[in-house]
Amino acid sequence: MKIGIELGTSTAGQPVRLDLEELLSTRLLVQGNSGSGKSHLLRRLLEQSAGHVQQAIIDPEGDFVGFGERFGHVVIDAERTVGEIQRIAARIRRHRASVVFNLEGLDADAQMRSAAAFLSGLFDADREHWYPMLVIVDEAQLFAPSGASEISDEARRVSLSAMTNLMCRGRKRGLAGVIATQRLAKLAKNVAAEASNFLMGRTFLDIDMARAADLLGMDKRQAESFRDLNTGSFVALGPALSRRPLPVKIGHVETASRNGRPELMPPPELGTAQIQDLIFDDLATEPPPQPARPVERRATEEILETLEVAPAPVPAPVDPAVAAAFDAEREALVAEIVRQFVADPEAPFRSAAALYPDFLVHCRVRRVGSRVPDLAEFTRRLAIARAGLDARAEDEDWQRAVAQAAGLPEEMQGVFLLLARAGMDGAPSPADEALARAYGSRSPSRGRWLLTYMEERGHLVCEADFRGRRVVRFPTLGWKTAPGDPKGLPASA
Ligand SMILES: Nc1ncnc2c1ncn2[C@@H]1O[C@H](COP(=O)(O)OP(=O)(O)OP(=O)(O)O)[C@@H](O)[C@H]1O
Ligand SMILES: [Mg+2]
Incomplete structure (x- = not known):
């Protein structure tokens, strides 16, 4: 282990580390049902490694937009032409800039096409710019779905091929895929199979459990324990994590997600008549609601300029004793x-x-x-x-x-x-x-x-x-x- 970042703690209270250098060549798959804590985990990984390695976050929900303020990531809203996205991606690799690629607000088809253009842009960079880089894909089943869906065949094809390239052939080009999914069974098998490191969170469905057991080389009975995991608890396995399944409670994060856990809120104590007034009064004269435009749209040229001056991560010192033990x-x-x-x-x-x-x-x-x-x-x-x-x-x-x-x-x-x-x-x-x-x-x-x-x-x-x-x-x-x-x-x- 050369650069060990701390993910969290084991049941015995010991720190659980992730070997960043090993991760670069062996990739990571995170899976867990909705609310199991995957995005929190990715955030922890990103925060801890931000100073050591370049990062690109494919962010379907706009969850990581705040990262820019704290860690200097350039936020790129995805609503652009394929050509623009690919030019931006090439610049990112040349200047080693960390970025959040924000797909929020796009429909599923457009999300797939934009992510594909972005990933292919990173993948096709000139050989001299193949610097190591973490590529984090949250909700990876959206971009590499296992079965047919209502998405157009063309979008599916380009997106799946970009994800396959990232996970299967990205290593030589310095790209290390870190993907998270709610449903392992919905993620294309060839994409999941290329990760050698796993963090498995709470999983309910038998079909996901069976896939997880299969990937981890566990029998189904052992995998049953994934049902009982709490939010924020994962089982870690892989050359960059632990050679035996190791339960880990993910540590705290510095930046906040925009999409927190919903909390119960009693309905307002109003009579039916009052509620009716609130809903129907002046309905005819009220202007129609504007579609939300959460992310400020920046001109491509302006983004390209920002990328030129984005700070590159500083390499961290190597600990020879830890490296020798590994x-x-x-x-x-x-x-x-x-x-x-x-x-x-x-x-x-x-x-x-x-x-x-x-x-x-x-x-x-x-x-x-x-x-x-x-x-x-x-x-x-x-x-x-x-x-x-x-x-x-x-x-x-x-x-x-x-x-x-x-x-x-x-x-x-x-x-x-x-x-x-x-x-x-x-x-x-x-x-x-x-x-x-x-x-x-x-x-x-x-x-x-x-x-x-x-x-x-x-x-x-x-x-x-x-x-x-x-x-x-x-x-x-x-x-x-x-x-x-x-x-x-x-x-x-
Ligand atoms: N290790 C943790 N410590 C404290 N809070 C956590 C931890 N992990 C997750 N949470 C909280 O639990 C909630 C759900 O976590 P998160 O959004 O990461 O789940 P998710 O697996 O990404 O779900 P989804 O698949 O629906 O996106 C969040 O409010 C988050 O802050
Ligand atoms: Mg999430």
């Missing part, structure tokens, strides 16, 4: 997943490339986060684990062998280290079959081929004693194995 946890998880592959009786005979997709799935399920080893790194780790070794051992001598192994192709490094280990310990040289197995093959001739390959490149020298047993020398390391039968049974068989 890295160690990630390392332990990856090592454990690799060990599981080695323990699988069939896995030793499948190539690292064939196993890699499974590895990625495991990393995702175990919430390793964004820094997952790439194929080359996975191949190397797998090879070392297959040889029954730990490349991270502290021993200085051993580290010299690890350094030498790095000069070999990844899939051979484990074989070399298996031999080197025997050399270091003065143990018998491993049999051909053991070498082959460490390489992912059943064929002893593969083991002999590996020895020849490494010998030709000067990594080791093979000799035979008078009984035909093999001795392997490591000239640069100064080690030698004891004699071992090349046809002997591998130790693990």
